[in-house]
Amino acid sequence: MIETREAISEKAVLIGIITQHQNEKQSKEYLDELEFLTLTAGGVPVKRFTQKLERPNPKTFLGTGKLEDVKAYIESHNIGTAIFDDELSPAQLRNIENFLDCKVLDRTNLILDIFASRAQTSSAKAQVELAQYQYLLPRLTRLWTHLDKQKGGIGMRGPGETEIETDRRIIRDKITLLKKKLATIDKQMAVQRKNRGKMVRVALVGYTNVGKSTLMNVVSKSDVFAENKLFATLDTTVRKVVIKNIPFLMTDTVGFIRKLPTQLVESFKSTLDEVREADLLLHVVDISHPNFEDHIASVNKILDEIDSANKPTVMVFNKIDAYTHETIDEDDLVTEKTKAHYSLADWEKTWMNDLEKESIFISALNKDNLDNFKEKTYDEVRKIHVQRFPYSDFLYQEY
Missing domain, CATH: 3.40.50.11060 (GTPase HflX, N-terminal domain)
Structure with missing residues (x-):
């Protein structure tokens, strides 16, 4: 064990x-x-x-x-x-x-x-x-x-x-038994997904330690374990969320990482299936991390490997409260890290807001700009919901 x-x-x-x-x-x-x-x-x-x-x-x-x-x-x-x-x-x-x-x-x-x-x-x-x-x-x-x-x-x-x-021989036997056990678990999870009906499914994806679980807690008002460590949570968590008058399912998934071992990609099939079967992806990015662009590329690579790269996606740039940038003191030419104190208007002028995908800038921890995040999520979920239930559009006219 x-x-x-x-x-x-x-x-x-x-x-x-x-x-x-x-x-x-x-x-x-x-x-x-x-x-x-x-x-x-x-x-x-x-x-x-x-x-x-x-x-x-x-x-x-x-x-x-x-x-x-x-x-x-x-x-x-x-x-x-x-x-x-x-x-x-x-x-x-x-x-x-x-x-x-x-x-x-x-x-x-x-x-x-x-x-x-x-x-x-x-x-x-x-x-x-x-x-x-x-x-x-x-x-x-x-x-x-x-x-x-x-x-x-x-x-x-x-x-x-x-x-x-x-x-x-014993190792191979154990591998065979574990695969059978996981196959049974996969079937059970597949039945659970089927029993959720036709509700729109939204999956939180992203690099490890970017704040997905914290965002899940804030949006779904649940208590998913969140910690400032890599891979704080491994288990897929699904919560029902209602924004305005549309209910949908939100899934928190295991964080990705560069050079992710192939053994883990194979064994965590049931977790990745939650991403594959999602209708909308919320790609959460830790904008305060100096290598966040590489993190985006790594996540996109894994999404491509599991045939999920072309799903409707909202880029959620998180941790704007923790962002720092380098400034140079012209008097003594010393480069130091300082708080940028960027406003939302400043963030929206950056290249990150010019991506082909929708973008939003938030701090899940401080709940900054969460109303706009919920509004954008609602808009994207509604598009999918109306396609799935064409005659329900009149229900949302007041919004």
Whole structure:
């Protein structure tokens, strides 16, 4: 079973590469995110290592010289964990562990670990456990040869790692059982969606930690768990919402992330089905995040992969209260972060309001501009509702 205990804080080094497909700026952004992931998992990032490579070394990911530098730092500073920003092949993982003589995790393992700590319901636990077993299956050699090093902590929540449980046949059997269990859950959720009738369905989508659950709470007057951490909620939450005289269903979905493990995309099929079957998407964006444009692109990429990119969409730029921008003091040329104090009129003059999709600027936490958000949502829901029920349009004439 998956352990849900909190990881004991452990020191870790973060490792990334700069390639022709990932420049220095992107590498820094990814390592910033990897640091947040590590903190979320309970680790303490103490140093970063990057190397410029045409392509990752197929045997050790990094070059031999850089790996020597990492080993020297780990040994001199008593570091127990090395975390790589890309998914390592089973051979790379085994070779790096042998060389560094410490626990080695990759981005996929780290994300799976966070999901394991967040899973609360039977459905979420089964989804995460399936993804973990699919990740572990080709890496069983590592577990056979390094059982003495498995002390728990980050990356070690999840399927047990005794010899009998790492047997390939047993792992495959567990994967088969979990798939059957999830197939049953998917059928139940499909029946639930069918029983909701023809009500318009609105899905909140977006990068992780952009404020979807907070917005859900404000609009639906419900109490969905919200926390300033990555993947605070994994379970799909559906609430009935009424704006003016139109009822509709609003769904809060799991947050997306760059380099989302393929195992999670497959195992979280039922969650993604809520997005696929939605009539309207509210794409929530944390406008205060310096890389929010990359976040938009990442979410759009995943939406495209699940055939949902062309759905009617409203771009909801959230956290306008937390937005900061750089200003330069002309006297001493010092660049500093300051509050922009942009008005809504200022926001509406930006390029973000010139997108092909509808846009709205809000602060769900402070409830800024929520009336306009509800009005815009109502307008979009009404368009769909009237198409579905053509003779009901006269009911809304007074609005």
